Amino acid sequence: MADYIPPVQSKFGQMIDVIVLLALAIGALYMPLWLGLAGSAHTSNVPDNPTWESLGQNATMVEKWNQLGYTEAAEAAELITARFDYSFSILSLLVMIVVVVGYYAIILRFSEKEYRDVISEKFGDR
Amino acid sequence: MDIWNIIEYAAWGLSAIFGLYIIFDWIKVDSTYSDEELMSSREGELEAMTEDHTL
Amino acid sequence: MSETDITSKTMDGMGPGGTKIGLARVLGPAHVWGLGVGIVLVGEYMGWNFSVGKGGAYAALLACWFAGxxxxCVAMIDSEVTSTVAAAGGQYTQAKHIVGPLMAFNVGLYLVFAYTMLEAANAITFGFLIDTVAGMTGHEGLDERPFIILAIMFLAWLNYRGVLATLTFSLIITAFAFVSIIVLFLSTTVFLGESPLRHTELMTDLPYGWLGVLAAMHFGLWYYLGIEGTCQAAEEVRSPARSLPFGTLAGIMTLLIAxxxxxxxCVGLMPWEYLGQAGVPLFDAARMTGSMGLMVLLGIGTMFATLASANGCINDASRAWFAMGRDHYLPDWFGAVHPRFQxxxxxxxxxxPIALIFALGAPLDQVITFSILSGLLEYTFMPLNVILFRRKWPLNTIKRGYEHPFHPIPAIVLLTLCGITFFAVFLGYGSQLVAMLSFYIVVSLWFHFWRYRFVRRAAQFTMPWPRPQGY
Known part of the structure; x- marks a missing residue:
């Protein structure tokens, strides 16, 4: 098999390639923000007139909260009652699984094809 | 204007000095040496010299 | 072509012949340890505690062990492959030889983005710390930007000037930060007279049940994220076949202890609800002991940890970018070595400038999530990598500097844990996960159909190995 001779890329072309790559990366970083999908869902259920007892805090915990600068139960109530929302739909889980598995499948498939070229050029055809 | 303002300016200044050093040295190197020489590094140098991969 | 002469003076990319200016081979095993632990240790000073928030104190401990x-597994697998594939670019170069070019391109990007984002996050934290110190001395409204920029510029300058000084610096400040954690532990358990730790009273049941334990795995990675960066030093270590396994495995042991x-x-000093959202948990812990000395020590420790981490990240990201340039995966202009500093x-x-854009422009949690996800994709690649490595070059075909035991159990365990972590990230950060995977899919297509045409085929396979089995 004849060795593959790559074309020479112009300086301008090289710059374009780097810019494309960076634009895509920055796009991926900001896309969830623009779509308002970033961050995880929180719920917080602060009772009226919270006391340390109603928040379920024992004497040691209260002492530690005081030491951290939270002298009133009401100040810490928001923190103590905050909970993540872990509910999810089976559909979105399936979508995620398909995307992850599909991603690796695409890469491994294309890589294998390219790898066979590399090996046959390096070690010669069988 | 307290000590922290001065530290802020110092930080700006030092950043500029480090940045300028890098840029000047970069320009100097790129104009002194040919690209061919600068980009002559090849992978696997050590392998070829010190490791024998056949058992 | 199978009789390729690897010492040829004329063939490109096949050995020492062409190299006039190469990277300096000056590092020892201690530097490898400093690089690996240095990048990661900042995770102990901040970030790991979000796993407490996601599942409670016990969940964080379980996540810590599972992530451990x-x-x-990562360290064992990496040690074996990298002690054999000793070149800058680390996992990128491994992928190129073992899996294939497109995988290698993706791995190279995981490395560059994981490390550059982590560097940005460290710089942001460094600025925040300076602001905190200024606040404690009564100065309000400090401009954090010059400190963020200074951290990045100084470390870039250090990296520019040579790898030995860079990693010696990392080694020293990492050792300091590690010793600080030990001192804090010993002080609170032994030296302070009556111990301030109150585990019995502060520990609660799992607030989210077992689902919380799964969710905690997301930030459980932060205890160790980046230890695999030791591989990037491969081309600059004096004897990679010995130093890399030693430095990496010593590093993971250090981190398990830390x-x-x-x-x-931390869980003995603070209620979990506070700890789960704290910015600088170890510093808070020192504050809770009431000892001024410990506070100063852990404050400096936090600062050193962020600098060591950013330093290692610059080192690793630039090696990966450089290696990709050298192979024409990226413009070859990047494949240059400084004639004096090497x-x-x-x-x-x-x-x-890339790091500056991320540090000054992007929100911290986005940056960190992108970094964690790039790391996770990389860990998922590793078991595939080692399975193919053992299949294409079984143990008796090439010499390995280190052989990891119990193959393929570590690979299977790693793959399973990665699957669990994908699910943990999905709980709460699913949209980021999909956004980022879309990015890698688009970039992969771009590489396969456009960029790969500029890559020479055989020249990128540089290891003097026999033909892989089955090809």
Whole structure:
């Protein structure tokens, strides 16, 4: 098999390639923000007139909260009652699984094809 | 204007000095040496010299 | 072509012949340890505690151990492959030889983005710390930007000037930060007279049940994220076949100790609801002991940890970028080495503005999530990598500097834990996961159908190995 001779890329072309790559990366970083999908869902259920007892805090915990600068139960109530929302739909889980598995499948498939070229050029055809 | 303002300016200044050093040295190197020489590094140098991969 | 002469003076990319200026081979095993632990240790000073928020104190401990198993597998697998594939670019170069070019391109990008984002996050934290110190001395409204920029510029300069000084610096400040954790642990358990730790009273049941334990795995990675960066030094270590396995495995042991101690001290001093959202948990822990000395020590420790981490990140990201440039995966302009300092200087310079954009422009949690996800994709690649490595070059075909035991159990364990972690990230950060995977899919298509045409085929396979089995 004849060795593959790559074309020479112009300086301008090289710059374009780097810019494309960076634009895509920055796009991926900001896309969830623009779509308002970033961050995880929180719920917080602060009772009226919270006391340390109603928040379920024992004497040691209260002492530690005081030491951290939270002298009133009401100040810490928001923190103590905050909970993540872990509910999810089976559909979105399936979508995620398909995307992850599909991603690796695409890469491994294309890589294998390219790898066979590399090996046959390096070690010669069988 | 307290000590922290001065530290802020110092930080700006030092950043500029480090940045300028890098840029000047970069320009100097790129104009002194040919690209061919600068980009002559090849992978696997050590392998070829010190490791024998056949058992 | 199978009789390729690897010492040929004329063939490109086949050995020492062409190299006039190469990277400096000056590092020892201690530097490898400093690089690996240095990048990661900042995770003990901040970030790991979000796993407490996601599942409670016990969930964080379980996540710490499961992530510890995950990373022990990573370290073993990595040690074997990298002690054999000793070249800059680390996992990128491994992928190129073992899996294939497109995988290698993706791995190279995981590395560059994981490290550059982590560098940005460290710089942001460094600025925040300076602001906190200024606040404690009564100065309000400090401009954090000059300090963020200074951290990045100084470390870039250090990296530019040579790898030995860079990693010696990392080694010293990492050792300091590690010793600080030990001192905090010993002080709270032994030296302070009556111990301030109150585990019995502060520990609660799992607030989210077992689902919380799964969710905690997301930030459980932070106890160790980046230890695999030791591989990037491969081309600059004096004897990679010995130093890399030693430095990496010593590193993961150090981190297992540091992570357990950190968890133990912190949950004994703070209610989990506070700890789960704290910005600088170890510093808070020192504050809770009421000892001024410990506070100063852990404050400096936090600062050193962020600098060591950013330093290692610049080192690793630039090596990966450089290696990809050298192979024409990226413009070959980046494949240049500084004639005097022997560093990949153009890659270092190029990544400075990128890091600045992320550090000054993007929100911290986005940056960190992108970094964690890139890391996770990389860990998922590793078991595939080692399975193919053993299949294409079984143990008796080439010499390995280190052989990891119990193959393929570590690979299977790692793959399973990665699957669990994908699910943990999905709980709460699913949209980021999909956004980022879309990015890698688009970039992969771009590489396969456009960029790969500029890559020479055989020349990128540089290891003097026999033909892989089955090809």
């Amino acid at each position: 198993i995950l990373y022990s 992570a357990s101690l950190t968890w133990y001290v 560093t990949p200087y153009r890659a270092i310079i190029f990544l400075v």
